Amino acid sequence: MARIVAGIACSHVPAIGAAIDKGATGTPYWSPLFAGYGPAREWLAAHRPDVAIIVYNDHASAFSLQLIPTFTIGVAADFPIADEGFGPRPVPPVIGHPELAWHLAESLILDEFDMTIANEMAVDHGLTVPLSVTCGQPAAWPFPVIPLCVNVVQYPPPTGLRCFKLGRAIARAVASFAPDLDVLIYGTGGMSHQLQGERAGLINRQFDTAFLDGLTQDPAALTRLTHTEYMREAGSEGVELVMWHVMRGALGDRVTEVYRHYHVPASNTAAALMILENRSAA
Amino acid sequence: MSQPPDYDSIPGTYVYDAARGRLGYALNMFCMSLNQAENRASFKADEAAYLERFKLTPEQRRCVLTRDWLGMLKVGGNIYYTIKIAFCDGLTFQDVAGMMSGVSKETYGKMMLAGGRSAEGNRFKSPAEACGAAGTPSPGSDG
Numbered sequence: 001m002a003r004i005v006a007g008i009a010c011s012h013v014p015a016i017g018a019a020i021d022k023g024a025t026g027t028p029y030w031s032p033l034f035a036g037y038g039p040a041r042e043w044l045a046a047h048r049p050d051v052a053i054i055v056y057n058d059h060a061s062a063f064s065l066q067l068i069p070t071f072t073i074g075v076a077a078d079f080p081i082a083d084e085g086f087g088p089r090p091v092p093p094v095i096g097h098p099e100l101a102w103h104l105a106e107s108l109i110l111d112e113f114d115m116t117i118a119n120e121m122a123v124d125h126g127l128t129v130p131l132s133v134t135c136g137q138p139a140a141w142p143f144p145v146i147p148l149c150v151n152v153v154q155y156p157p158p159t160g161l162r163c164f165k166l167g168r169a170i171a172r173a174v175a176s177f178a179p180d181l182d183v184l185i186y187g188t189g190g191m192s193h194q195l196q197g198e199r200a201g202l203i204n205r206q207f208d209t210a211f212l213d214g215l216t217q218d219p220a221a222l223t224r225l226t227h228t229e230y231m232r233e234a235g236s237e238g239v240e241l242v243m244w245h246v247m248r249g250a251l252g253d254r255v256t257e258v259y260r261h262y263h264v265p266a267s268n269t270a271a272a273l274m275i276l277e278n279r280s281a282a
Numbered sequence: 283m284s285q286p287p288d289y290d291s292i293p294g295t296y297v298y299d300a301a302r303g304r305l306g307y308a309l310n311m312f313c314m315s316l317n318q319a320e321n322r323a324s325f326k327a328d329e330a331a332y333l334e335r336f337k338l339t340p341e342q343r344r345c346v347l348t349r350d351w352l353g354m355l356k357v358g359g360n361i362y363y364t365i366k367i368a369f370c371d372g373l374t375f376q377d378v379a380g381m382m383s384g385v386s387k388e389t390y391g392k393m394m395l396a397g398g399r400s401a402e403g404n405r406f407k408s409p410a411e412a413c414g415a416a417g418t419p420s421p422g423s424d425g
Contacts, residue, residue, distance in 0.1 A: 014375065015374065015375065015376070059362045060310075060313070060314055060317075060360075060362045060363050060366070061317065064310075064311060064314040065303070065307055065310055065311060065314070065360075065363075066311070082317070083317050083318070083319065084317065084366070084369075085316050085317055085322070085365070085366035085369040085370065086369045087319070153298065153360065153362050154298060154303060154360075155297050155298055155299040155300075156299075192398075194295070194399075195361050195365075195375055195379060196295070196296055196355060196361035196379075196382065197294040197295045197296050197352070197355060197382055197383075198293070198294030198352070198382060198383050198384065199292070199293055199294030199295050199383070199399065199404055200294075200379035200380075200382050200383045200399070201379055201383060201390060201393055201394055201398050201399040202398060202399045202400075202401060202404060203394075203397060203398025203399065203400075204400075204401040205397065206401075207401070227289070228287075228288045228289045228292075231289055231292055231295065231297065232289070232291075232292050232401075232405050232406075233401060233405070236292075236295050236296075236297060237361075264394075264397055264398055265394040265395060265397075265398060267374070267375055267376050267394070268375055268376055268379050268394065268398075270398070
């Protein structure tokens with residue numbers, strides 16, 4: 001049977017992707033951030049999954065305001081790289097895992113999560129930057145990916161609790177998939193940041209640290225944070241952190257934090273990367 | 283009409299909610315069109331003519347043509363969309379964030395390097411701010 005072996009929390013700032021694409025990761029500005037990514041890449045090279053589920057948000061790339069699905073799962077064989085307004089990132093196309101993706105879609109819907117199913121979907125920096133951060137610049141991504149897209153662009157996003165419950169349902173669905181697969185799940189976005197208005201640039205290290213601690217130790221308490229609390233404490237775009245609850249919910253109660261990296265600033269954002277190994281039996 | 287949302291008490295923040303969604307749809311869909319290279323070229327060649335394709339209000343047109351980034355948010359712009367105009371201009375998120383918060387690129391960059399804008403003193407509007415500024419917009423009398 002398939003099992004979820006670990007979760008990765010990773011911020012997905014577009015400027016991080018640009019730094020990689022332009023070969024600027026060794027500059028004084030970027031090197032402290034990228035130095036902290038090294039151990040995560042080593043962990044991933046030693047714990048290569050058979051497939052990864054990446055929970056991310058689209059940034060007006062595949063979805064416009066014309067249709068705003070709250071949860072979308074990509075079931076395609078491959079996903080092209082989106083042009084977000086400055087040309088597509090020069091990274092390999094993302095290869096899907098249709099068999100598991102369709103199983104997830106069916107299982108989740110029958111488990112009362114009304115997923116939108118995407119047969120064609122371009123993916124943007126929300127998904128590709130965490131891949132670049134953890135895999136570097138390979139000619140092809142080292143594992144297939146199932147994109148799971150969450151609306152955080154039009155208020156309100158789904159609640160943290162709803163996201164956590166979706167993670168629980170993903171764990172049930174994976175556990176009922178017969179092939180013997182190691183599944184990795186990414187929660188992306190965050191941490192504290194605000195891109196808009198006179199308050200742009202807000203960073204809250206204290207909030208972020210407590211969130212990282214709580215994700216391991218008491219995720220249920222974190223699911224009670226309201227959207228207004230995220231926006232007030234972690235900036236208006238800090239509400240992206242609800243997506244980390246999907247990842248955490250998929251892991252079960254017992255996890256071990258095996259790596260943490262936190263750096264300010266990545267452009268306007270507090271960037272974090274954390275790896276949690278799943279200690280709960282499926 | 284329900285009570286004003288509690289996030290209206292956050293200063294300098296324009297939550298893209300139902301009210302702003304009703305104001306900003308056409309403006310943001312114009313921005314969405316800039317995902318296509320040929321549209322970016324058409325927009326750059328003649329901005330005013332390109333905007334005729336979209337049903338923008340006069341104030342929305344003014345904000346786009348004068349690159350009034352903060353103004354765009356006040357007339358329903360969503361930052362994930364309006365940033366695409368900035369990308370057309372060769373600007374970054376950090377450039378635009380500095381302009382929205384009213385400081386130079388250098389000052390903003392230094393603030394971020396020093397750990398960003400503190401949440402201390404920035405959680406709630408002052409009494410004066412609470413009377414105006416980034417409050418809930420009024421999409422119309424039927425709202």
